[in-house]
Amino acid sequence: MFSLNEQKAIELGEAGEKAIREQNEYDALQNIEYLREFGEELINAGLESDLKRTVISLRNIGNIAIQKKLESVAATSVQVLRTLAEPSLEKNFSNALWSFSRALQEIGKGAAQFRFKEPASNAVEALELIGMGAIEKKMEVVTLWTTLALEEIGYISGKQELEDLVSAAKAAREGIITASEAGKFITREQIEIYPQLIAQTVSEFAELQNLQPAGYKGRPNEEFTEEEFFGEEAEEGESEEEEPAESSGKEE
Secondary structure, eight states: OOOHHHHHHHHHHHHHHHHHHTTOHHHHHHHHHHHHHHHHHHHHTTOHHHHHHHHHHHHHHHHHHHHTTOHHHHHHHHHHHHHHHHHHHHTTOHHHHHHHHHHHHHHHHHHHHTTOHHHHHHHHHHHHHHHHHHHHTTOHHHHHHHHHHHHHHHHHHHHTTOHHHHHHHHHHHHHHHHHHHHTTSSOHHHHHHHHHHHHHHHTTOGGGGGGOOTTSSSOOOTTOOOHHHHHHHTTSOOOSSOOHHHHHTTOO
């Protein structure tokens, strides 16, 4: 059962989605702004679990905006995700930041697929910011996931011949890896093997095929639809830090 805060985030998200379907860009942007204000309230109150539902609503708005070719709405959704991710790093919200990373991953991949450069580029920048912050805060899962997300966006950008975006994604990923090794945190070898471990794990479970990393053996899912997975995540416990074993196995 959803909390009152989660219900509010759902309603704001659904209102934004409805506006996009009606090609009402003004109302869509207005609901994104409401979600930004609401997200800031939740961060200030320390309500990480409720914040994750707000992230999902912003992700859904961004995805539908891409599908309906409202590039500016998708770009704004990404910018708000970045805006909320920064104070979440300060609060050490590792679970919420994993949600941020996955939301930016999905919107960024969709934008690259549709050749929408602004939201895709914004997603790369936001993922780099989260990845660098996660190293400083010693958030292992978040660090690993941001590098995976950047690699996937770069892969799809290459398919679409968006060379500037490919270069930006590669540079951001390399910057995170370099910083991680310099901080004696996660090694390059661990980062390189991470998406392969996920690919091997999800290949054994039909219900998780939509989590197959793009660019790895099997049938990559470039749209990265994960509605059911996000719904399960919203109900998870609020552990202070995820364990690496969870990320390469059970969770993904």
